[in-house]
Amino acid sequence: MFSHSNRRTFLKNTAAASAATIGFGSTLRYGLAQDPTPEPTVAPVSVGEGGTEISIWVQDFGPIVTAYQEAAANYVAAGNDVKVTVQPIAFADLLAKVLPSVAAGNEADIIMGYTDWYVATDISRLFLNLDGLLGTQAELEETLFPTTLATLDMPEGSIYYLPLLAGARSAVTTYNGAMFQQAGIDATSLATWENLVEAGRELTVMEGGRMTVAGLSPVSAALSLVKNWVWQTGGEFYNGETGEWTLATAEGEASLARLIDLGSGDNPTYSYDLLSVDNEFDVWNQGKVASHMNGAWTIGVSEEAVEANGIPTPLLAEATNEVVYPEHIAVTTLSRRLADDDTKLQHCVGIVQELYKPESLIDTTNQYSGLLCSKALYADPKIEDTAFGPVSKLLAESVWPRAHFPRDHVANQAPAGVELDRAMRGEISIQEALSNADAYLNDQEQQARERIGHVNR
Amino acid sequence: MAATVTRKYQASSKTIRPWHNVSGMGVSVALLLLAYYGVIFVYPFYRAIWLSFHNWDFIVDPVYVGMRNYDHVVRDNYFWQAAKVTAIFSVAEIVIALTCAFLIALGISQLSSGFLQRFYLGLFYIPVVIPSIVSILLWRFLYLPNDGVLNGLLTRFGLPQQPFLNSSDQALWCIIAMVVWANLGGASIIFFAGINEVSIDLLEAAKLDGAGLWRQTKDIILPLLRPIIFYQVVVSVIATVQMFEQFYLLTGPGFSTRTLAVYTYELGFRTLNLGYGAAVSIFIFLFLLIATVIQFQRFLASRD
Numbered sequence: 036m037f038s039h040s041n042r043r044t045f046l047k048n049t050a051a052a053s054a055a056t057i058g059f060g061s062t063l064r065y066g067l068a069q070d071p072t073p074e075p076t077v078a079p080v081s082v083g084e085g086g087t088e089i090s091i092w093v094q095d096f097g098p099i100v101t102a103y104q105e106a107a108a109n110y111v112a113a114g115n116d117v118k119v120t121v122q123p124i125a126f127a128d129l130l131a132k133v134l135p136s137v138a139a140g141n142e143a144d145i146i147m148g149y150t151d152w153y154v155a156t157d158i159s160r161l162f163l164n165l166d167g168l169l170g171t172q173a174e175l176e177e178t179l180f181p182t183t184l185a186t187l188d189m190p191e192g193s194i195y196y197l198p199l200l201a202g203a204r205s206a207v208t209t210y211n212g213a214m215f216q217q218a219g220i221d222a223t224s225l226a227t228w229e230n231l232v233e234a235g236r237e238l239t240v241m242e243g244g245r246m247t248v249a250g251l252s253p254v255s256a257a258l259s260l261v262k263n264w265v266w267q268t269g270g271e272f273y274n275g276e277t278g279e280w281t282l283a284t285a286e287g288e289a290s291l292a293r294l295i296d297l298g299s300g301d302n303p304t305y306s307y308d309l310l311s312v313d314n315e316f317d318v319w320n321q322g323k324v325a326s327h328m329n330g331a332w333t334i335g336v337s338e339e340a341v342e343a344n345g346i347p348t349p350l351l352a353e354a355t356n357e358v359v360y361p362e363h364i365a366v367t368t369l370s371r372r373l374a375d376d377d378t379k380l381q382h383c384v385g386i387v388q389e390l391y392k393p394e395s396l397i398d399t400t401n402q403y404s405g406l407l408c409s410k411a412l413y414a415d416p417k418i419e420d421t422a423f424g425p426v427s428k429l430l431a432e433s434v435w436p437r438a439h440f441p442r443d444h445v446a447n448q449a450p451a452g453v454e455l456d457r458a459m460r461g462e463i464s465i466q467e468a469l470s471n472a473d474a475y476l477n478d479q480e481q482q483a484r485e486r487i488g489h490v491n492r
Numbered sequence: 493m494a495a496t497v498t499r500k501y502q503a504s505s506k507t508i509r510p511w512h513n514v515s516g517m518g519v520s521v522a523l524l525l526l527a528y529y530g531v532i533f534v535y536p537f538y539r540a541i542w543l544s545f546h547n548w549d550f551i552v553d554p555v556y557v558g559m560r561n562y563d564h565v566v567r568d569n570y571f572w573q574a575a576k577v578t579a580i581f582s583v584a585e586i587v588i589a590l591t592c593a594f595l596i597a598l599g600i601s602q603l604s605s606g607f608l609q610r611f612y613l614g615l616f617y618i619p620v621v622i623p624s625i626v627s628i629l630l631w632r633f634l635y636l637p638n639d640g641v642l643n644g645l646l647t648r649f650g651l652p653q654q655p656f657l658n659s660s661d662q663a664l665w666c667i668i669a670m671v672v673w674a675n676l677g678g679a680s681i682i683f684f685a686g687i688n689e690v691s692i693d694l695l696e697a698a699k700l701d702g703a704g705l706w707r708q709t710k711d712i713i714l715p716l717l718r719p720i721i722f723y724q725v726v727v728s729v730i731a732t733v734q735m736f737e738q739f740y741l742l743t744g745p746g747f748s749t750r751t752l753a754v755y756t757y758e759l760g761f762r763t764l765n766l767g768y769g770a771a772v773s774i775f776i777f778l779f780l781l782i783a784t785v786i787q788f789q790r791f792l793a794s795r796d
Contacts, residue, residue, distance in 0.1 A: 137551065138551060156550070311658040456745060486555060
């Protein structure tokens with residue numbers, strides 16, 4: 036039945052057709068779609084030709100890569116005999132890579148990561164103790180916002196990471212400047228969460244019974260918002276002594292009910308027909324979301340047409356505690372192996388010091404719109420002249436002083452967030468969602484404590 | 493006499509040294525393969541079993557927990573949710589893909605032109621050679637709830653727009669559609685090759701007896717293709733249970749598209765519960781082993 040077939044011709048034809056299809060696919064991908072999937076890991080960049088080789092792993096996110104590369108370049112330009120290689124790695128890959136690499140002893144000398152990657156293990160066995168290398172805690176608190184130094188356990192009061200920056204999740208609201216301006220709403224004047232909701236309702240557009248513009252989307256920050264609101268209304272969701280999670284409280288239920296009301300009440304501000312956790316940023320970039328809480332970093336990477344801007348998310352009108360939980364922070368850490376090589380260690384410390392100099396970080400705010408952890412940076416008047424300096428300063432100076440961290444030990448809280456999402460979709464009740472979230476978080480917490488041999492630190 | 497002695501000596505030496513004509517090179521290659529197999533499979537498998545009895549996160553000293561991880565798996569709602577998603581996906585994908593692939597192969601085999609046969613086979617085979625990441629991104633674009641290609645088509649035909657990956661009910665089926673599309677070509681080629689092996693004399697004889705295409709397919713082609721169908725099912729069960737990137741990158745809401753493979757990854761690399769992740773992976777292994785053994789038994793029984 037395939038008597039006239041010629042295998043070579045068949046393969047050639049198939050290969051040609053496939054190449055054409057891939058080409059077409061790539062055109063669609065890059066020409067039309069606006070996809071937030073990280074680009075593949077890019078080639079490393081080396082600076083200097085010196086005798087001491089230093090490796091740096093950073094998340095493959097433009098502003099962060101640039102910050103580390105420039106710090107390395109400045110350090111080399113100062114006449115230091117090093118060759119520094121900065122390797123950008125996609126977020127998920129870096130997350131999957133750090134701990135196994137440390138265990139295998141082949142991690143980079145300097146590593147950028149996030150605090151929540153390290154909460155479920157013993158950080159003192161993961162990275163180098165920075166005491167005496169980059170200053171005492173008191174000295175660091177002079178240049179960094181003190182709250183950012185208290186996000187993780189500090190075994191025996193030692194510091195194992197240097198906080199760099201954060202998106203701050205639900206502590207910040209990113210809004211579409213064009214939409215707000217057109218509606219005559221001044222986002223900076225919104226004093227309470229309820230004011231923000233009213234603005235969201237005003238900006239929501241329904242066409243033929245279907246939402247075409249979401250005025251306020253909380254879907255990517257549901258868990259973060261619930262935790263913030265529990266604290267703001269005088270509740271507690273985590274007990275540092277016992278390690279018990281209790282989202283299923285009156286405060287927790289009221290918080291989740293508030294989110295559900297936003298989506299399914301009389302005047303909804305978001306709809307799952309329009310967006311979800313996974314594509315909220317895509318839809319935002321299409322100009323179909325007026326405000327969201329996916330983090331301050333989104334301001335700097337949004338489409339120009341949305342004229343993205345940010346405000347500290349206003350507190351609830353009924354808030355009794357002026358406190359916010361900005362979730363994870365990007366941090367710089369050093370390899371423990373450096374303890375055996377003093378020359379290399381001194382060079383690494385030099386590069387990190389270069390990175391955290393206010394004059395270096397000011398450049399970062401030309402690309403990065405999130406919150407930097409350096410207090411000294413915002414004291415420099417030149418911050419007002421960079422692309423995102425003013426908004427970064429506004430957010431950082433509002434969020435960091437009232438930031439609080441539970442110092443829990445659950446590395447992956449996403450499944451708890453999914454339980455809340457299910458309640459927001461009407462799949463399960465509020466009580467069931469919160470109980471499921473508690474069950475998951477408690478299980479993870481206890482397992483982490485068992486591993487760490489937890490003692491309150 | 494001397495010759496007899498020599499022959500006797502040779503015979504007895506053959507008895508005493510049964511490996512005398514085994515080549516040294518052969519033994520070396522076999523040992524090398526055994527060592528390779530040991531390094532890439534046996535040792536990691538042993539370590540996975542060992543790990544499943546511990547609580548470990550790469551960094552701290554492993555804590556021995558006995559059977560707790562296995563006990564936890566049995567009571568873990570997330571595990572059973574992932575198992576359910578995996579089972580639905582596996583069954584649906586295999587049934588739809590193999591049925592469609594067989595029909596395509598049958599259809600193409602009926603074409604008289606060799607050029608058309610090659611053309612259509614090539615057409616269906618294209619998705620197989622496209623890197624999965626490209627396919628996934630393409631389909632993600634197609635499924636966009638706003639301004640997506642599929643919703644654009646639905647609107648054009650006056651049909652209501654669909655949330656696709658935004659819907660807990662639709663997301664898994666969206667991924668099934670993509671995977672079926674991606675795997676159709678490979679299965680079609682194998683079926684097509686199998687159909688080509690069916691004796692034309694047999695089919696001609698059936699035709700003379702008045703059997704149409706349906707009877708020929710039901711009574712001749714399908715029974716003769718049983719080994720191929722068996723192979724396709726076994727391979728597909730293993731492939732679908734292990735499938736990862738499609739679910740990792742085309743995520744649906746909640747846990748609607750979280751399979752056992754994704755769950756294991758999350759346990760290992762997101763929650764740092766390597767021991768528990770290992771216990772889950774042992775369950776997956778046992779499930780695949782049992783499924784494969786049952787399929788083999790059924791196949792052998794049907795052959796007898």
